[in-house]
């Protein structure tokens with residue numbers, strides 16, 4: 001059964017304005033005039049009430065952006081980007097999910113945030129948010145509008161299989177002003193988007209198209225994709241980006257005055273339209289871009305089609321277990337099994353590994369069979385596995401479910417022979433890594449099995465060069481992406497980007513240490529060449545000399 005969930009996400013509770021002396025004094029005066037209490041935490045609540053009353057008094061409506069796009073294109077990445085760079089803009093995010101687990105909310109960590117702000121989850125079950133669950137969406141919107149946290153803006157992330165047309169109507173009825181529909185497109189997966197009815201509809205109603213994942217394709221492919229998007233949308237603007245790193249002004253109907261000028265230069269100076277994170281950091285309070293009288297209606301409001309199509313062939317299952325996979329077996333499963341699937345469209349969720357029990361991993365399979373298992377920090381709740389699989393072939397999904405169960409069973413009953421073989425393979429692999437000065441072994445993890453000390457995984461990576469400004473974290477992020485993109489072996493991230501971005505390997509299938517090492521060395525050549533382009537390649541950080 002298809003299930004769709006909507007989650008309130010209230011991240012925006014910092015009152016930056018209050019920390020600025022002059023603004024605080026102004027507020028204190030205003031609040032004293034109205035008889036509000038002056039104590040610290042009461043004050044922030046009182047401030048919210050003040051702002052809420054003000055908006056009510058002025059009859060102002062809450063603005064909203066709908067973020068849509070086909071499975072795995074980068075919608076959650078965009079929401080994360082918005083939340084990270086929102087400054088003191090207070091944003092309510094409604095996440096609409098296909099599948100039984102609300103993975104995006106897990107990734108965005110909304111439950112904790114909702115709880116801390118007295119909000120709760122709202123589930124939209126059985127169907128897609130654009131149709132069957134509209135009552136719940138209405139309720140979610142009503143609560144957002146009347147919420148005492150006084151949001152500045154609402155962002156709705158639709159599921160990858162929803163058509164937001166009916167949602168637009170719901171928004172108007174709930175008194176929320178729909179400003180624009182942003183459609184994210186995985187540039188590498190445009191063929192599939194154009195041949196899937198719901199994805200094509202998402203594209204057609206876009207007010208702005210974000211051509212994402214431009215790092216994965218050539219410039220020729222990007223410009224070809226632009227032409228095809230323009231044709232499919234009747235001329236809608238397409239913006240090239242990677243990791244949906246775009247200026248917030250582009251996707252939210254707010255004006256960030258001090259940022260606009262920087263952004264304009266930033267766009268002008270980049271050959272393919274990538275905009276840096278720094279350019280999007282806002283420092284001032286946002287303003288609405290335009291009043292109701294100058295409002296440009298979003299495309300979807302100008303021509304609301306009555307009907308929209310659903311792809312009945314797409315189904316999903318979720319896999320939830322409170323026992324871990326063997327990392328060795330899972331890496332082999334991804335490299336040899338997932339990549340050979342023909343109808344699998346998307347996998348995402350949390351994974352727990354036996355060899356790395358204290359770490360949460362966030363797993364994605366999307367686009368052109370690209371997989372990643374990112375380091376998601378330590379577990380804050382009971383460790384478990386929560387994965388959603390979405391695909392076009394019901395039989396293939398059933399088979400995968402069975403194989404995942406076997407994978408778990410093999411982790412529980414790991415024969416001693418396997419444990420010893422894996423340990424020997426890891427030792428050999430660590431030897432190869434240590435013998436190449438471009439790499440280093442960060443850690444070899446071991447465990448005591450029946451009185452025998454056995455290696456369970458190796459954490460390793462490329463060595464950066466502080467002197468040449470080449471960061472280890474960036475190098476290793478590029479290496480893992482290249483290796484996983486080639487698809488011969490699958491590596492997981494062993495640490496967060498902040499603490500170095502180490503790669504993890506374990507051996508559980510047919511791959512030998514020599515085979516894995518050859519593959520890594522070959523991937524490393526292109527990563528190193530690109531990273532050190534234009535940088536002096538002499539050993540000046542090792543041997544002091546004059547140029």
Ligand SMILES: Nc1nc2c(ncn2[C@@H]2O[C@H](COP(=O)(O)OP(=O)(O)OP(=O)(O)O)[C@@H](O)[C@H]2O)c(=O)[nH]1
Nearest residue numbers: 070071072073074075076077160213242243364366
């Ligand atoms: N290489 C690359 N990967 C990206 C980019 N943007 C997002 N990703 C990866 O694409 C995968 C899917 O990203 P999400 O943001 O979860 O996609 P989504 O559209 O929210 O997915 P659904 O909600 O399941 O439809 C993740 O592994 C991201 O890290 C990009 O520009 N380049």
